[in-house]
Amino acid sequence: MSKTDELTDRRTAQTTMVSSREVEQHLEMADLVPAVEAAFAAYENGTAQMPPKSYIDLPRYNGDFRSMPAYLETDEWEASGIKWVNVHPDNPERFDLPTVMGTFVYSDPESGYPLAVMDATTLTMKRTGAAAAVATDHLAVSDASSLGIVGAGVQSYAQLEAIAEVRPIETVVVSDLDDDRLERFVETYGSEFDVRIGTVSEAASCDVLSTVTPVESPIVSPDDLGxxxxxxxxxxDAEGKQELQTEIVRDAFLVIDDFDQTTHSGEINVPWDTGAIDETNIDAELGEIVAGASLNCDPGSQVTVFDSTGLAIQDVAAARVVYHALDGEGLRFELTS
Structure with a gap:
């Protein structure tokens, strides 16, 4: 039987429409983190196709559109699809809409049939957290129990939920300039973790630190880190953005998700463009490590950094998790012979 098997021996189908709420209900981190890890391995092993992310810049609206297609094959399954996503930082204030929104078309590789069209806003949020969890699992000390988060927006939630899947997190130090965001975060997780509001420096001294802000001037210095x-x-996620002082990425064990994307719009884009760092400062891509390459680094002996820009293969892996979770509840599209 085909790895896809969604449309085997079928002639007609109805595409499933999946809401943001359904994505939230059916995209469990326990399933998503290993799926994203498998996607990184497929990318490294050459069984994935991921054309460069394409951009449509909209400076008059302080935003942009991005298209992200991908196909990947693991030992057990294959999947394909495309995400159409926007980033409009003014949305919350102007329109009461999220900064990032998206739509994902999940397609059967064998026939090309669009199996599902799903809201990709929550999909994007959660798969981003899952990528951080994969990196944390390979690069953080095994007994990491404290997590610092700089930026208490929606992505902070995904970071905590995903990283708590791979490390025994007990203490969370969260930092943000917005008191309302901090209050919502504490209310959400205060009964499950020891959540503390702190400075950037206090968050950065934790075993694991996730920075999830849109700043263009670095806010974390080497002295802040443990x-x-x-x-x-x-x-x-765009040219000119930088959260960490250049000395951090220059001196740390530096792992990226994709060379072209990170040098263009990831954490390293500014020091890369100025010549402050070059290829010799990049120690590995995450896919290499997931696929079994030697770390040449002992977690616990130095600072490690994962520069994440978000890859289309992560979206495909996440969409597959959602689709098959829906299938398990009988919500999959109706087929007729």
Missing amino acids: DATHVNAMGA
């Missing part, structure tokens, strides 16, 4: 803090640099 001797072996693992940093997930998640916020930079």
Whole structure:
């Protein structure tokens, strides 16, 4: 039987429409983190196709559109699809809409049939957290129990939920300039974790640090970090953005998700463009490590940094998790012979 098997021996089908609420209900981190890890391995092993992310810039609206297609094959399954996503930072204030929204078309590789069209806003949020969890699992100390988060927006929730899947997190130090965001975060997780509101420096001294802000001037310095803090640099997603001072990425064990994307719009884009760092400062891509390459680094002996820009293969892996979770509840599209 085909790895896809969704449309085997079928002639007609109805595409499933999946709401943001259904994505939220059916995209469990326990399933998503290993799926995203498998996607990174497929990418490294050459069984994935992921054309470069394409951009449509809309400076008059302070935003942009991005298209992200991908196909991937693992030992057990294959999947394909495309995400159409926007980033409009003014949305919350102007329109009461999220900064990032998206739609994902999940297609059967064998026939090309669109199996599902799903809201990709929550999909994007959760798969981003899952990527940080994969990196944390390979790069952080095994007994990491404290997590610092700089930026208490929606991505902070995904960071905590995903990283708590791979490390025994007990203490969370969250930092943000917005008191309302901090209050909502504490209310959400205060009964499950020891949640503390702190400065950027206090958050950065934790075993694991996730930065999820849109800043263009670095807010984390080398002196803020612990001797072996693992940093997930998640916020930079466009040219000019930078959360960590250049010395951090220059001196740390630096892992990226994709060379072209990170040098263009990831955490390292600014020091790369100025020549402050070059290829010799990049120690590995995450796919290499997931696929079994030697770390040449002992977690616990130095600061490690994961520069994440978000890959289309992560979206495909996440969409597959949602689709098959829906299938398990009988909500899959109706087929007729």
